[in-house]
Amino acid sequence: MRPPPATGRSRPPGAFSGASVRGDTTWPGPGVGGTRATSAQALALIEQGHRHLILDLAAVTFCDSSGFNALVGIFRCAQAAEGTLVLAAVPDRLARLLDLTGLNALLPARPTAAHALVAHPHPDPSPWRRRARGR
Numbered sequence: 001m002r003p004p005p006a007t008g009r010s011r012p013p014g015a016f017s018g019a020s021v022r023g024d025t026t027w028p029g030p031g032v033g034g035t036r037a038t039s040a041q042a043l044a045l046i047e048q049g050h051r052h053l054i055l056d057l058a059a060v061t062f063c064d065s066s067g068f069n070a071l072v073g074i075f076r077c078a079q080a081a082e083g084t085l086v087l088a089a090v091p092d093r094l095a096r097l098l099d100l101t102g103l104n105a106l107l108p109a110r111p112t113a114a115h116a117l118v119a120h121p122h123p124d125p126s127p128w129r130r131r132a133r134g135r
Contacts, residue, residue, distance in 0.1 A: 017050035018113055021057050035070045042074045051083025052120065056113040058089035068097060075107055086120055088113040 021038050042053060053074065060067075075085045087109040090098070098104040110116035 017045045017052070018054045018056060018117070019045070020113075021055055021060050035066045038067075039070045039074060043077055046074075046077050046081050046083060051078055051081040053078055053083065054086045054088055054113055054116045054120070056088045056116075057091060057094065058112070060091050060094070063091065063094045063097075068094070071107060072103065084120070086110060086116045088116040 019038070019041055038055075042055070045053060055071070055074070057063075071085075071087070078085045085107060087107055089112055090109040095104070095109060098107060098109070108116075110119055
């Protein structure tokens with residue numbers, strides 16, 4: 001049994017929230033995880049007011065079309081909440097798919113979650129952002 005696919009770190013509403021996605025992102029996913037759990041967690045964060053999300057995909061071992069569609073759905077929900085979605089440590093296959101579909105323009109990717117936090121385009125004076133910059 002794999003661990004749940006996403007673990008989150010949330011901050012005060014409006015601030016950044018991060019989630020690490022693990023394992024296979026398939027629908028409904030193996031064990032207790034998968035795309036459904038990842039989407040549910042991300043959407044819950046947005047509903048709680050954490051509209052700027054960073055998804056760390058470093059531990060993703062496989063992503064099928066449902067995982068890809070989940071990313072698009074999370075992006076749309078964040079956008080509807082006037083928020084953002086940034087991807088971190090995107091696996092090569094998923095990065096190629098994002099490039100082929102042109103979604104790489106909408107879903108910016110960074111090499112690591114720390115890079116995503118520092119390079120995020122939305123200004124946020126939160127302590128979490130200052131810590132990532134080493135301040």
